[in-house]
Amino acid sequence: MPTDIKTPVLQLKNVQIAYGQIQAVKGIDLELYSGELVCLIGANGAGKTTTLNAISGTLPIRAGELMFGGNNIAQLPAHLRLRQGLALVPEGRGIFTRLTVEENLRMGAYTRSDRDGIEADLERVYTMLPRVKERLAQVAGTLSGGEQQMVAIGRALLSRPKLLLLDEPSMGLAPLVVEKIFEVIQTVVQEGMTILLVEQNANLALEFASRGYVMDGGRITLSGTGAALLADPKVRSAYLGEEETA
Amino acid sequence: METLLQQIVNGLVVGSVYALVALGYTMVYGILGLINFAHGDVLMVGALVSLQVVLFVQKTWPALGAFPTLLIALVSAMAVCMAMGYIIERTAYRRLRNAPRLAPLITAIGVSFLLQTLAMIIWGRNYHSFPQLIDTTPLQPIAGVFITPVQIIILLSSACLMTGLILLVTRTKLGRAMRATAENHRVASLMGVDTNKIIATTFVLGSALAAIAGVMFSTNYGVAHYAMGFIPGIKAFTAAVLGGIGNLGGAMVGGIVLGLVESIGAGYLGSMTDLCNLPVWAQTANLQETCSNGGSFELLSSNYQDIFAFVILGIVLIFRPTGLMGERVSDRA
Numbered sequence: 001m002p003t004d005i006k007t008p009v010l011q012l013k014n015v016q017i018a019y020g021q022i023q024a025v026k027g028i029d030l031e032l033y034s035g036e037l038v039c040l041i042g043a044n045g046a047g048k049t050t051t052l053n054a055i056s057g058t059l060p061i062r063a064g065e066l067m068f069g070g071n072n073i074a075q076l077p078a079h080l081r082l083r084q085g086l087a088l089v090p091e092g093r094g095i096f097t098r099l100t101v102e103e104n105l106r107m108g109a110y111t112r113s114d115r116d117g118i119e120a121d122l123e124r125v126y127t128m129l130p131r132v133k134e135r136l137a138q139v140a141g142t143l144s145g146g147e148q149q150m151v152a153i154g155r156a157l158l159s160r161p162k163l164l165l166l167d168e169p170s171m172g173l174a175p176l177v178v179e180k181i182f183e184v185i186q187t188v189v190q191e192g193m194t195i196l197l198v199e200q201n202a203n204l205a206l207e208f209a210s211r212g213y214v215m216d217g218g219r220i221t222l223s224g225t226g227a228a229l230l231a232d233p234k235v236r237s238a239y240l241g242e243e244e245t246a
Numbered sequence: 247m248e249t250l251l252q253q254i255v256n257g258l259v260v261g262s263v264y265a266l267v268a269l270g271y272t273m274v275y276g277i278l279g280l281i282n283f284a285h286g287d288v289l290m291v292g293a294l295v296s297l298q299v300v301l302f303v304q305k306t307w308p309a310l311g312a313f314p315t316l317l318i319a320l321v322s323a324m325a326v327c328m329a330m331g332y333i334i335e336r337t338a339y340r341r342l343r344n345a346p347r348l349a350p351l352i353t354a355i356g357v358s359f360l361l362q363t364l365a366m367i368i369w370g371r372n373y374h375s376f377p378q379l380i381d382t383t384p385l386q387p388i389a390g391v392f393i394t395p396v397q398i399i400i401l402l403s404s405a406c407l408m409t410g411l412i413l414l415v416t417r418t419k420l421g422r423a424m425r426a427t428a429e430n431h432r433v434a435s436l437m438g439v440d441t442n443k444i445i446a447t448t449f450v451l452g453s454a455l456a457a458i459a460g461v462m463f464s465t466n467y468g469v470a471h472y473a474m475g476f477i478p479g480i481k482a483f484t485a486a487v488l489g490g491i492g493n494l495g496g497a498m499v500g501g502i503v504l505g506l507v508e509s510i511g512a513g514y515l516g517s518m519t520d521l522c523n524l525p526v527w528a529q530t531a532n533l534q535e536t537c538s539n540g541g542s543f544e545l546l547s548s549n550y551q552d553i554f555a556f557v558i559l560g561i562v563l564i565f566r567p568t569g570l571m572g573e574r575v576s577d578r579a
């Protein structure tokens with residue numbers, strides 16, 4: 001083993017994912033190193049959400065390797081992947097609408113038994129998301145979309161993950177709310193969290209991300225630093241809604 | 247008035263047994279969207295196993311008192327039924343988790359037949375009399391109402407069990423995980439919940455309650471039989487639908503309401519259908535003769551009390567399919 005190269009937190013090697021006969025992800029490679037915010041952008045149906053679901057374990061992969069913390073987790077069921085430190089905030093937030101906000105947050109700490117640690121982490125989430133604290137006893141289904149997204153992120157953090165997967169946190173939210181969500185994401189990154197972010201709002205995602213991958217038709221077509229991708233004319237025309245200046 | 251009070255007491259007793267069974271239906275429905283039609287037969291197995299154990303204990307340790315004997319029988323019946331609930335979920339329902347809804351439903355009916363047939367092979371087709379371990383002679387009547395020690399025990403223990411279940415579901419980590427799984431299996435698994443384990447636990451809990459209900463049922467009526475689970479099963483299902491299936495509080499309320507309606511109805515069914523109430527011109531000569539010396543001709547006796555459950559089931563399904571307390575069915579669709 002070469003010691004001069006850092007081992008990635010997450011590494012996908014030639015991962016293929018299919019729904020029945022339809023191949024949604026056609027062999028992708030992807031790496032994430034500790035402390036990075038990496039984004040995965042691309043058009044609708046490019047396979048971004050499919051990839052996140054496969055990493056989190058709610059979708060099986062057809063071929064390839066899924067290395068997390070040095071182990072191949074491809075065969076591990078979702079609930080055991082969480083125990084290893086992988087948390088997903090799913091597309092559409094996946095809030096338990098009939099549970100209260102506090103119960104939702106505590107579900108995030110389901111696998112933990114360190115009572116003091118849980119209470120301390122709850123307090124940290126409350127300071128990060130003051131809006132959430134005001135609504136602890138409320139049934140989560142009555143929250144606004146932005147508040148639900150905050151709860152979903154807070155809930156994922158309560159499992160103390162090593163890697164946080166975020167699927168379209170800006171979906172269906174007003175620009176002002178999106179800004180708040182990204183502030184929260186930035187705070188989390190500054191605290192040292194490693195994040196893989198799937199986002200349709202490529203402009204915003206690339207602005208925050210240290211690196212990015214561009215997906216198209218189930219393949220990764222481009223990768224590079226956030227700034228480089230933002231400047232890339234192909235990315236600009238395809239995903240940022242600008243005319244290609246030839 | 248005394249009849250009414252008496253029937254209310256009887257109704258509460260039967261109703262709380264229905265409620266215990268209805269909880270099993272509703273918990274499984276809440277978490278899997280499956281009507282477990284084999285649930286009534288779990289009650290039957292509970293009753294027959296406890297009967298077997300009572301007979302065995304009485305033969306082996308005749309000096310043991312009534313309560314310890316019944317307690318041993320109850321615990322054994324619960325253990326057998328819990329194991330059975332686990333096995334049923336594991337072998338019959340788990341692999342059909344993602345199948346179209348009709349498949350597990352038909353499988354449930356199949357499991358019901360299987361359990362009945364197995365019980366028939368083991369215990370035969372005859373009615374077995376269940377030893378009266380607890381006094382079934384009524385106590386001194388209060389306000390003209392008779393109540394037996396068995397009935398008091400049934401009422402108290404069901405109240406405790408239901409309170410316990412509510413606390414378990416609303417206050418504990420397991421209960422939270424059950425509710426989370428009921429709402430969304432996938433997201434629950436993303437929280438680290440082993441949803442298979444939670445679903446199995448739900449079956450095991452429901453089966454334990456059915457076993458207890460089975461012991462109560464046969465202690466109260468003094469009989470056990472391989473097909474005895476069918477009618478209470480259907481009635482508990484009705485109770486669960488009445489209360490709003492998937493809703494725990496609803497199952498309890500539904501059970502009690504059904505028990506009350508049935509028993510009050512049975513109390514008055516005879517006089518309600520007495521043909522002597524008809525105006526004289528509408529009566530035939532024979533009927534007039536029967537009625538003339540203060541007689542009666544009751545069309546339906548209290549043996550027909552079972553019709554109430556089915557009438558209620560029909561009415562609820564037509565007019566309020568979500569049940570009394572069910573507001574959730576719509577967001578499931």
